[in-house]
Amino acid sequence: MADVSLEVLGAWLRGFAAAVAANRDQLTALDSAIGDADHGANLDRGMAAVVTALDARPAADAADLFARTGMALVSNVGGASGPLFGTFFLRIGAALGAATTVSAMELGAALHAGVSGVEVRGKAELGDKTMLDVLVPALDAWDAALDVPDSAPQLRNGAPSAASALSRSCSAAAARAAAAARDATAPLVARKGRASYLGERSVGHIDPGAASTALLFAALADALAE
């Protein structure tokens, strides 16, 4: 298989659910510093609902997989995270449509659609100390890895496993960038969400949404590496 399969995309979502569950208390601790101390619990509840929805039946195509994921999050998380993560996955599903395998380029384009959805829904700008501060650099890293000269010819030649190798290198680059970007939210002043009422007092704390978004990219890299 040259491209990323539905099984691998499903493994990404399940891996993210497992990562959120494992880091639930840490996410909540970050949120208690500058928010309302429920991010870990809310996202864990939402991702558990996603796993239940995915267990119900196999996904017919990418649109089905990500629509069920998005709606489970939207209906179960609450707060701002539900609409933001929900919109992210709904837009990815809409972008991939009836595909059952996706190339690195298609997956990158779908992730961009997801990020656009988050931008429209949250109306945050880069530097506002939100999940967007991880999404944008992670996607930049993905795009840069797509353009690496010695990967591109492989893609064009269509060598077996070349495209999934490209997805692997893109997702690994995105995960590394996401982790760095997560840490880089600490010195920022929050300008969106409940943390914004703290103003300067939000400095020195990693944004909880940035932390969970970094888990999302780590889970994608792990799913593609397997």
Add this chain to the structure above:
Amino acid sequence: MKKLINDPASVLADSLRGLAAAHPELRVDLEHRVVYRATPKAAGKVGIVSGGGSGHEPLHAGYVGPGMLDAAVAGEVFTSPTPDQVAAALAAVDTGAGVLQIVKNYTGDVMNFEMAAELATAGPGTAVETVIVADDVAVEDSTFTAGRRGVGTTVLLEKIVGAAAEEGQDLASVTALARRVAESGRSMGLALTSSTVPAAGKPTFELPEDEIEVGVGIHGEPGRKRQATAPASDLAKLLVEPVLADLDFTQAPVIALLNGLGATPLMELHLMYGEVAALLDAAGVRVERRIVGNYITALDMAGCSLTLLRADDELLRLWDAPVATPGLRWGA
């Protein structure tokens, strides 16, 4: 934590069941956590939906009834309801004339109601308009934050807009009226103590015995400053001055709300209103209508807030129109 609850995890569901038992004139959808009028209003009239996190009672479920809301959507304590809950309410109260949803300006609420409107429009084809209330003058730096929070003006807006919908004004008129009320109201609050969210089990913030939080939000968000507590006559100035500094209230009749945050006795609220009324009078503000009591609370927080609404003859007329809800009732 000592509270009249069974289990922190079931507070909302248990409370909604109790609300249904106490108010047979309401219909409670326990699955979607939406409170409706038992007898829907006549077809062809605009539906009015509000909602948000729980813990602010009587807001919003206590304002469901003739002359006010058609439905109130309840989120978990201090947490926005989800789009599927809100969308269910929007579809249920649409009698063909469309629905106005009233949203307090919190990041989660705004996003969830926005998605709900998209769902209700795309699915059942309900025409949905939205008004966002952002009246808390405590948030000074609103350009660099999520903006002013929605607080006391929400109560006055739900009453006035509910009256307009009840008399048959169309969606465009009701929406324009709602925006006008939202722009004409300002609020400021102060806390004597924190509240305790049942699921957290401990106070949301620490406040020393002899200090107050000036400009607190209804979820315990930090205010403008902390200071030593003081006589009520001085505390009243902390509420009145920032409100009057933000909007001119001397050129029109005013509706005033002196609101308790949940754990302050009515005796103290009346005392505070006396101080506030004297300051407003001295500042040339003509208060034509006023209510004093617990109307938008923050669980068991002690303290109060002041809301002023710059009205006119039309707003006063709609304010005076009959209303019959658990939380507000006159003329009916």
